[in-house]
Amino acid sequence: MEFQKLIEKRRSVRKYSPDREISKEDILEMIRAAQEAPSWKNSQTGRYYCVTSKEMSERFRKECLPAGNALKCENAIVIVSTFVRDRSGFKQDGTPENELGNGWGCYDLGLQNANLILKAEEAGYGTLVIGIRDADSIRSLLSIPENEIIVSVIAVGIPADEPKRPARKETEEIVKFF
Numbered sequence: 735m736e737f738q739k740l741i742e743k744r745r746s747v748r749k750y751s752p753d754r755e756i757s758k759e760d761i762l763e764m765i766r767a768a769q770e771a772p773s774w775k776n777s778q779t780g781r782y783y784c785v786t787s788k789e790m791s792e793r794f795r796k797e798c799l800p801a802g803n804a805l806k807c808e809n810a811i812v813i814v815s816t817f818v819r820d821r822s823g824f825k826q827d828g829t830p831e832n833e834l835g836n837g838w839g840c841y842d843l844g845l846q847n848a849n850l851i852l853k854a855e856e857a858g859y860g861t862l863v864i865g866i867r868d869a870d871s872i873r874s875l876l877s878i879p880e881n882e883i884i885v886s887v888i889a890v891g892i893p894a895d896e897p898k899r900p901a902r903k904e905t906e907e908i909v910k911f912f
C-alpha cells in the first residue's frame with residue numbers, strides 16, 4: 735500500500751473480530767519492521783512480549799488492564815513493549831548524555847512502535863496503543879526483568895469496526911519556521 739494511504743488509513747481500533755488467528759510469522763514481521771527504526775547509537779533497547787494464547791490473553795486482560803481497555807482488546811493479541819533502562823541516551827560510564835535521560839529509550843521505542851503498527855495495518859490488522867495499564871501486574875505476569883521499563887501495550891487483531899478519524903490540529907498551530 736502506498737505510504738501516504740497507509741498512514742491515513744490507520745486508526746485506533748477498539749473492537750476486534752474472532753474470525754482469524756494471527757500467525758506467529760505475521761507478528762514477527764511486525765517486530766522486524768519495528769527493528770528497522772533508528773535508535774540512539776543503534777542501541778536497540780526495545781523489547782516485545784507477545785501474549786497470544788487464549789488462556790494468557792484472558793489473564794492479561796483481567797489482571798493487567800482496566801475493564802474499559804480489557805473490553806476493547808477482546809479477541810486481539812497483545813504485545814507489551816519495553817525498553818532496557820539506562821542505555822539509550824546514556825554514556826558508557828552509565829551517566830545520562832543530557833537532561834532527557836531514559837526519555838531517549840522511550841523515544842526509540844515510540845519510533846519502533848510506529849513502524850510496528852503501520853506494518854500491522856499493511857497486513858490488514860487493526861491496532862490499539864494502550865497507555866492505561868498496570869505495569870506492576872504486567873511485570874509479574876510476564877516475568878519482565880527490573881532493568882526494563884514497561885511502556886505501551888499494543889493490541890493487534892482483525893478490526894470489527896471502522897473508526898472515524900479523530901480531528902487533528904491545524905498544522906500551522908504546531909509548527910514554526912525560522
Ligand SMILES: Cc1cc2nc3c(=O)[nH]c(=O)nc-3n(C[C@H](O)[C@H](O)[C@H](O)COP(=O)(O)O)c2cc1C
Nearest residue numbers: 744745746748803806863864865866886897899900
Ligand atoms: C501513548 C498512547 C496511549 C494510548 N492509550 C490509550 C488507552 O489506554 N486506551 C484507548 O482506548 N486508546 C489509547 N490510545 C489511542 C489514542 O486515543 C488515539 O491514538 C487517538 O485518539 C487518535 O486516534 P487514531 O489513533 O485513530 O488516529 C493511546 C494512544 C497512544 C499513542
